[in-house]
Amino acid sequence: MNRATAVLTDWNNRVNQSTASKHDQAQVAEITRLRSQLRNNRRERQRLQDEVDAAATVVAALAAENAALREQAAHRAAVVIPLNRAHSTQD
Template sequence: MTVSSKAEQALRDAMERLLSGKPNRTDGALTKNNLWREAGVSRATMNRATSALAEWDSRVDESPTTALDRQRREELSEVRGKLRNSRQECRKLQDQVDAAATVIAALLAENAAFRDQLAKRSAVVIPLDRAHAIRE
């Protein structure tokens, strides 16, 4: 079963719009799903239009948009890797901050205990007898 020339032309027009980056009905991704939607035909009609599909496959493979998409995916992958590394570094630094906060809290408690101990001591200085202080 063949497709009508009208459907074939709709597919080719949709192909041109998608490849030029000016879609009317889709998000512009170069997929067969977007091709039949952009053309306003059924998926089955698109699948019967073998010559249009062959042209689609060859043009998508050599499309600069596809190369740009590939480059963007690679950049996105690289950025995601950097983000993952940054998050690991952030967790590591947060662990160090938490450990430092624990040490600081312990030192503050110890300091407070020493201050209490110092406050409870007698403030009166008792002089030692000079005779005991000098050894003969």
């Protein structure tokens, strides 16, 4: 029985140092790195989407304000304001 423990330990050491094991370890490390990169990219995409949404909100507000000002200016131009005769004769 004591020999079995030593044999199993030796077996595990050799398996961990095998080419297939090293390949698996490299693959696990690469997958971990890619998952981390994906998380970071998703966070960055969300931050950029928030910026785009904020900019779109500002553009929509400015467009609405611009349309209101144009309409106000159009109605103002149609109003005739009489000149004060006393003021016009002094010039």
